[in-house]
Amino acid sequence: MKRPRIDTEANHRQITRRAALLGGAQLLFIGALGARMQFLQVDQADQFRMLAEENRINIRIIPPARGEVFDRNGIPLARNVPSYRIVMVREDAGDLDDVMERLAAVVTLDPDETERARAEMKRSAPFLPVTVADEVTWQDLSRVSVNAPALPGVTPEVGLSRVYPRGSDFAHVLGYVGPVSDYDLDKLEDPDQLLRIPRFQIGKVGVEAKAETALRGKGGAKRVEVNATGRVMRELDRREGTPGSDLQLTVDADLQSYVQARIADESASAIIMDVRSGDLVAIASAPTFDPNLFVRGISSRDYNALTDNKYRPLASKSVQGAYPPGSTFKMITAMAALEEGLIGPDDTVYCPGHLEVAGRKFHCWKRAGHGWVDLQNSLKQSCDVYYYDLALKVGIEKISAMANRFGLGERHDVPMSAVVQGLTPTKDWKVRTHGQDWVIGDTVNASIGQGYMLASPLQLCVMAARLASGNAVSPRLIKNIDGIEQPAPEAVSLGMNENNLRKMRRAMFDVVNDRRGTAYGSRIIDDAMRMAGKTGTSQVRNISAAERARGVTRNQDLPWERRDHALFVNFAPYDNPKYAVSVVVEHGGGGSTAAAPIARDITLQALSGGEPPIEAYPTKDRDRITEQQRALRSVRPVANVSGKNQA
Amino acid sequence: MSYLEYTVKYVPVGPRKLLYLNWPLALLLTATAGIGFLMLYSVAGGSFTPWAEPQIKRFALGFVLMLMVAMVPIWFWRSVAGFAYAVSLMLLVAVEFFGSVGMGAQRWIDLGFMRLQPSELMKVTLVLMLAAYYDWLPPARKSRLFWVILPVLLILLPVALVLRQPDLGTSILLLAAGGGLMFLAGVHWAYFAAVIAAGFGLLTAVFQSRGTSWQLLEDYQYRRIDTFLDPSSDPLGAGYHITQSKIALGSGGWTGRGFMQGTQSRLNFLPEKHTDFIFTTLAEEFGFVGAFSLLTLYTLIIVFCVVSALANKDRFSSLLTLGIALNFFLFFAVNMSMVMGLAPVVGVPLPLVSYGGSAMLVLMLAFGLAQSAHVHRPR
CATH class of the missing domain: 3.90.1310.10 (Penicillin-binding protein 2a (Domain 2))
Incomplete structure (x- = not known):
């Protein structure tokens, strides 16, 4: 295709014209740039040079x-x-x-x-x-x-x-x-x-x-x-x-100091939470460290001492620790069964000391068995077989769903580092992460808070608070910023049958206050402050058949790392709950001996807003408690004298 | 096609082509790049690493690339224009999905041996495409609505993609270069008048939309405009760059503090001293004389390109060369305006001087095309 020559030439002339225009504009702009350069570098040079040099600004x-x-x-x-x-x-x-x-x-x-x-x-x-x-x-x-x-x-x-x-x-x-x-x-x-x-x-x-x-x-x-x-x-x-x-x-400094001092000798965590508002009034983890050391840069010797310590002082166990909740989980299993209407509170199960499921023997902690037990007795004495039986009826999905409603398996929104999510296993989850099918034995283990089930002390405390209030309380740590009150997460009703909740609370009351309850030794006798709770002892190892035969199950005979975790959750006062508490003592042995006494002491301290009257303790404990309180007083800062650096 | 319209009396072949190269232009390019090496050496505190040495290697590579491109007949380049444009466009789309994020924007594709910025490549291929388009289009049709909308779409497609990265600077350059080329090709005045009017309308909309739900720009872009209009409002944040670069420039004076003697620009007052703000180092160390020399070099490069373009009777060749010259002009004009506080900080490097791989290679590729047009012009 050949174009007419005249057309081409006209076009070329037009391009030249336009190029001249655009070129002119470009030259103008370049001129402006040059002028600006001259203005900055020559006209204003003295001023800028001064800024930059003799009197640098x-x-x-x-x-x-x-x-x-x-x-x-x-x-x-x-x-x-x-x-x-x-x-x-x-x-x-x-x-x-x-x-x-x-x-x-x-x-x-x-x-x-x-x-x-x-x-x-x-x-x-x-x-x-x-x-x-x-x-x-x-x-x-x-x-x-x-x-x-x-x-x-x-x-x-x-x-x-x-x-x-x-x-x-x-x-x-x-x-x-x-x-x-x-x-x-x-x-x-x-x-x-x-x-x-x-x-x-x-x-x-x-x-x-x-x-x-x-x-x-x-x-x-x-x-x-x-x-x-x-x-x-x-x-x-x-x-x-x-x-x-x-x-x-939301934390009460004096209470926090008391709690911290009370658990100082253990590798433990203790939390006190307001059951209505969700305010965390004490959230302690032991052993601990002095943050003042870090401000100026900690020496590597001090730092290594902290990281090498097997009790992990740097970890905030209350939110970072995830433990099998053990028997403290039984309320969840029971609530799942009750809410589903699968059992009545008076239905009984016979506990011969073990239950055989799919050819495997699952033992009750009490080898001799508890005989016929109903809901209340099973919780009071922490009968395992009763819950194995419930779990087989309810199934893992319902149990996990119930656990979630009580705040387990949920990463609570508190402004602390590395808050864990815990774990409420489901069939899907096991297939996804382990590539194995869920087996019935897993359900049995989960029913008593063992196996895959994991919860942090914070989650356990939230669980106790939700049991006590029937509302979906969530923890709050920051009360206000510059005097502006931070909204507490709304605590809507859990929507559970109030009768069922009442049954659970009553059973928890018996755990502590009934002569046969597992935490009877840690009761409060002041009627205005009575507490309801649940002990838990979670295994961190499998007991082999050989061990069982030898009878080597006593915790004291084991190295620290292999001993059971001791747990306790409670709320108080029973008739008008104010505080929910959770205590976890890592490898502390039994929940009733290692965790419950701590929970009682800190609950009383919180309820009395200071040293509790000694009359709240059972008579035979009073001498020991008096001695203990005196010792604790000497290691923590005296109440209301504040602002002084301890160092 | 249009090449055949002329009687070609003589076309150099083989190595003889080298003799017909636009050597003054090649020399000017080398001189400008040389200033860049000097400045990179200086900002690194008198060291070839980490910037000067790779930059020299890249320029050498770019120079060879330019020669190679120049050796290939210009009619070949015209015939691949559409293909080149399509490839760049696809790369721009690819960067959306596979691009790495650097400095808060998604711009690169990692090729292993180098990082490719498709938006840089697009600057050349867009000009190439539009020049080929207007060469193909019979002149009588060029102002008809349909034949105007087509190139506008060709421009807006890459502009939109680059804006998404987000890279405001490059998208403005693309828009201006594309529009400029349409202007050079002789599209009717009225269109440009309409676009300018619409532009003012859009500008008003941009400012009106601020803070509302249909806000048109990112917050940081508004902040940059704010600080451009009043740098003292935020002397530590965004206004910091402008204030510091003005101080560096101004303190250079007539002849500057001397090579490697600059204090303001080298002492980390400016975060991008080796890329976008390298001009401050030159202006401080060599003063007005140095800065003006660079401006003169740039002007000469443009002049040589324009002269070569106008002497070329082939429509494609002259449009392409003019487009490349315009592109180059926009590059340094935007950078210098920004550094001297005449325009907001948009992140455009100084061509041939700033440290950067893709920009350098693509620029040399573009000049290779201009050289090819020069060598193969109808005689």
């Missing part, structure tokens, strides 16, 4: 004060105290070693710290201030100020550092702050400029980390004029930041 970020944390009564749990430090700017110091030497002559420097500072200065940009000495005294600080002319690039600074007045008692709840690490920065898409401040502290775990956004606040900025050595000549203007919000927790 720096933008300094003003870190906001981190929000403080208080307990439900206003007792401070995390505070900021002024701290003095000496910082150095490599660029301004000139001869680093020389200045360092002169500084050492004026104040005492920690050799480790200076070595670290030297390394940091080499690594970071030369104009960034690096801390040479932290937490220096006022005297040292003034000495540096007086000798300022001889110390170029060295500036004293006042900052705030985090202090946890209650120390280890709140380590697992609050967590701790620490300097921003590269790892922290990498995780963020668009990190706050504040995080670029060297050694800026952010929450690492616990509430400090989970409520970081609220606690951090917004950074301010000031423009300062500095002279050639980097010394600030004057401040040009400043824009104040907003300090972080203060938090108030």
Whole structure:
């Protein structure tokens, strides 16, 4: 196809015309760029050169004060105290070693710290201030100020550092702050400029980390004029930041300290929760650690001691630990059967000490058997066979569904680190994760909270609270932020038959208050404070037939790691429940001997709002309890004297 | 087709083609890239690693690529224009699904030996496609509505995909380059007037929609516009870049602080000192003289391209060369405006100077096409 020559030529002329137009526009724009360049670099050069050089104007970020944390009564749990430090700017110091030497002559420097500072200065940009000495005294600080002319690039600074007045008692709840690490920065898409401040502290775990956004606040900025050595000549203007919000927790500090002290000798966890609001008034985990150690950077020796400890002090067992709930799960199995209408409370089952299912013998903890038992007796004496029988009638799906309604297998929304979901197994789940079919024996095991079933102490406490109230209570840890009350998760009714719930509560009452109940030894005799509960002892090992034959089942004969977990859940007062409690003692042996006494003590403490009257205890325990309370008083901070650093 | 319309008296063949290359243009490109090496060496604190050395290798590779592309007759390139456009479009779609996320946007496909940014490739193939289109279209039809909508769709398709990544800078460049090419091809004035009017309408809509449920841009893009209009409103956040780069530029003065003596741009005041903000280093260390020299080099590159295009009687060749020149112009104009505080920070690198693989190779590929047009022009 050949085009008419005239057409082509006309077109070419048009292209030329348009190109000339566009080219002209481009030249104009280039001219504008050149003019702008000239304006910035020649006309305004003096001004910018001044900004950049002789009187360099720096933008300094003003870190906001981190929000403080208080307990439900206003007792401070995390505070900021002024701290003095000496910082150095490599660029301004000139001869680093020389200045360092002169500084050492004026104040005492920690050799480790200076070595670290030297390394940091080499690594970071030369104009960034690096801390040479932290937490220096006022005297040292003034000495540096007086000798300022001889110390170029060295500036004293006042900052705030985090202090946890209650120390280890709140380590697992609050967590701790620490300097921003590269790892922290990498995780963020668009990190706050504040995080670029060297050694800026952010929450690492616990509430400090989970409520970081609220606690951090917004950074301010000031423009300062500095002279050639980097010394600030004057401040040009400043824009104040907003300090972080203060938090108030639902926890009662004095109660928390008591609970923490009460379980201090065990590897355990204990939780007290308000059954109506879901407020966690104490959430303890032992052993614990001092979060103050972490604030300034923990020494590797201290840190290794914590990580190597087989009782895992760094783990917050109350929310991170997942244990087979053992017999504390029996209420769920029973409720599943009752709600389905498969049994009546008065139906009885004969317990000969074992039940044979699919050719396998499932034993009751009582080898001799309980004889004929009904619901109430089975729970009271914790008969296993009764629940095996129920489980065969109800099936695992209904049991797991019931467990979910009581808050098991659910990751509760509390601002603490690594909250576990636990596990309420179903047939599907086993096929999915294990690639095996569910067998009837699994159902039998699950009925008494063994096998695949796993729950955290927090979930058990929620379960107790839901049993006590009949409502879907959920835990709450942050009461208010800057005085603005945080909404408690709505506790709607579970929609269960009130008669069934009442039967369960009555049975739980008997567990503690009936002479034949498994927790009778831990009863409260003050009628206004009587509690209802359930013991649990969960196996962490399989008892082989050989072992059974030899009779080596006594916990004391086993190494610690293989002993049973001791569990207890309860609520009190029985007739008007106020608190739900769960206690888990890792490898503590039996629920009635290891967990129930702790639960009784902390329940009484919570109900009395301080030391309970000794009359609440059975007469024969009183001497022992008096002695125990005296010992505990000596290790925990005295009530209402607060704000002093324990260290 | 149009090539056959002329009596071709002489076409160089074989290695002789090298003699007919637009050597001044090649020299200008090398000189500009040289400034880039110098600056990358300087921002790394006087070291070839981590930026200068790979950049030199890439430029060498790009130069060879340019020569290879230039050796291939221009009519071959015209015949593959549609195919090249389709491939780039598919790559853009692929990046939606398989792309890696870098700096908060999804832009790359990892090829193993290099990361390919299809949006960069699209800058060339779009121009190639449109030039071929207007070469094929009889001039009488070029202003008819149907024949205008077609190229508009060709432009908007990739623009929409790039905007989704999200990469505002590149999508603006694509839109401007495509529109510019249509203008050069001689589409009627009225269309452009209408588009400009609509553009103003859209701009109003963008600002009106802010904070409502049908908000048109991302929040961060609004913030960038805000800080562009008033950098002092947020001196630590987004306004920080602009303020710092102005200080760096201004402190350069007439002749600058001297090579490797810049303080503002090298001391990490600017986070992207080796890519988008590299101009600040040049302006600070070599002052107005250095910065203006670079601007002059860029202008000369454009001038040489335009002269070559206008001397070329082949319609495809001249449109393609003009399109490439326009593309190149947009590249540095947007970057410089942004660094000098004349436009919002949109993330466009400085061509041939900023550190970056795809951009460099694609640019050299484009100049290879311009060279091919030059070598194979009807004589």
